[in-house]
Amino acid sequence: MNEPNEPIDLQEFLGAFVVEAEELIATANASLLEIETAIGDATSRPRAVRELFRALHTIKGLASMIGVEPIVEIAHALETLVRAADRAGGSLHRGAVEIALQAVGAIAERVRAVAEHREVTKAPEALLAEIASTEAGSVASIPEAAIPPEWRTRLSPSERQQLALALEARVPVWTLSFVPSEANAARGITITTVRAGLGAIGEIVKVIPRSVAATADVKLGVAFDILIASDATQLAIAEAASTDPERVFPLVQRVPTPAAELDLDSFEPVERDDGGAILGRAVVRVELPRLDDLQDQLSLLIASRFRLEREIGCFSELGHNVQRLHEIVRIQGRLLRDLRRAILRARMVKVTEVLEPLTILVRSLARSGGTVVQLELDACEVELDKAVADRLLPALIHLVRNAVDHAIELPDQRVALGKPRAAKVRVSCIEVAGNYLEIVVSDDGRGIDRAAIARRANCPIDDDARLLEVLTSPGFSTRDVPTKTSGRGIGMDIVRRIASDLGGELSMTTQLGAGTSFTLRVPVTIAVMDVFSFQCGPQAFVVPTAVVDEVIEVDAERIVVPLNLHADGTASPLSLIERRGHAIPVVSLGALLAIDSGKRARKALVIRRNGDPIAFTVDRMIGRQEVVVRTIDDALVNVPGIAGTTDLGDGRPTLVLDLNELGIMARERGME
């Protein structure tokens, strides 16, 4: 893979590998816990075994592409064991689950090493040997006679067991079909959305494609036959699959049992705790892309309104009476705000639901690490945008895992230190001003040893802000510092990156021996943002108002150390300016972005980076407005300091700057 003429280096994907591997590890751990719980209930979970197998298989494939051999070896060994279990009907015994948890832990450890740019230790021979000598589990035990023959031949052993288990537990099993078409796709209905909708209300056993007569709008006539076990009503299943209830068939005619009577009841309105009567049809599942669409349309409206306002401004300057136009625009503005709020409401999910996976994570981590941890979730009724939630979860997983894996002492150590045996990890979430959320992940573990990190980083660390900066610098490695004693976490650069990508920020406080607390401040929604627009050099830029502490005048008297001029006439980026009696660093944004106009800057934006203010000079402020921000997802155009793009109403893309990131760049350059 490393021939000299190699044009593409797959090593570039290391960061993405870490992110995906961690998701897969979480899936594997969740499956293992599910399997373990089932063992306790004297039953099995064939589907969880399949999911475990797939997670391991994908980790193995990815690790082999990136060239992390020890992970390939462990994943391969465990995959072989789990595949055998899957082929035998999908059950694992307790001993196998135990060893699998250990092996997944060993993989996780090595993924972390990759994230920290440490050397990945070899796969432990003892572990590999133990996996190899572990028997998969007992052979399928549930009689499969109840499965109709036309399905029996189309299912794998594990799928047959899954189905037999459902039938035995008297969970209703249904068959239905979905026919993809251009018309369905245009309405946002695809096999993927149908699968997701059904997956949310039941367990899909199998989906099989079948040829049917092609309609005019497809190249190929295909129907998907779906087999699903679900307690949901026929109506709810039909709705999830975007089909008619008459097209959802029970797999076998069920013998009437008391449970069947209950089924009839569920067609009645169900009284919920919140007091609202929810009828099956009152809840509609909407795909996120459809809401995105709606929001895109709204963004165009908002942009055109801004343009209209400017045109009216021009008329007014020419001496025309624009009072009535103003009135209309004002009302339109209010309507747009209401519309925006309505769309936002539709995108909201409860933070409590978002935090749900953390419970499983902590259980499994504590288990494999030998710690005793109590997870406290406190989000009350706070809600946030689904799009933010999806991006935020990996960061929270990182922080919680760091806390459990690195910060928390073993139970005996804790007792010796006079702490409660069970450690506490707390995730709380509150809404703060300006449509932001503050999510705090705190632990009562050992805290971070600033001196140890300072030695490692070879630079003085005076406060928590500086400490966080060192911890989140991508190249920072603790190869020489035993992680267990430093209590420092992993992949912190990724956490900071996630926060800044969302237009938020990460801060931290830590006390040696007492614990660490990370605060993620993120917007409730990322689609629409309140920004300051300004001119710098020939270009307009915007920054979220939430990161700007204050806009100050730049006049000669306030500059403590004047904007330095290099010998070649360009301004040095780092100087000091007086603000409320204090000297704070001031950076010429133009110089930093290499588009300096040479004009004297008149205004400066002051931001707080982890508590420390820093000012950026700009040529001219344009205004404050609401814009829709598009994040730049393409890794090829991912430039540090650029958070996304937006449209100010002139149809041209305007860059949204990440001043936090630019502040760090400025400091780095200033230090050179």
Next chain:
Amino acid sequence: MTHVLIVDDSKLMRAMVAVCLRPLGEVDFVFAGTGLEAIEQLALAGFDLVVLDLDMPELGGLEVTEFVRTQDRLRGLPILIVTSRGDAESRARLMAAGASSFLEKPFAPQQILQQARQLLRSEAAA
């Protein structure tokens, strides 16, 4: 314009394959995360090449290949299977099912590029 369907349940794997195949020139990549999605894409649009992963939820690469070969319209569609299952049995079953070519993970970028070029050429010749 060459239309390539990349099917893999790993987002990263899809991205890597696309980066490897970018030198093909004017390529329109369509991604599918499951075998089901792949068949749906094939039903809705025409493709010149399918790069297919083997292990996916509900419907794996082998079943996708089998289904594709039952379709008259898709008989000549080149299918490049990418997998970390290198055993002879899997390979034989895949070839029997109608896979055009087979690539074992880990592969070098040039390997997949070369195989894709070859498959596209033979398709053009047919």
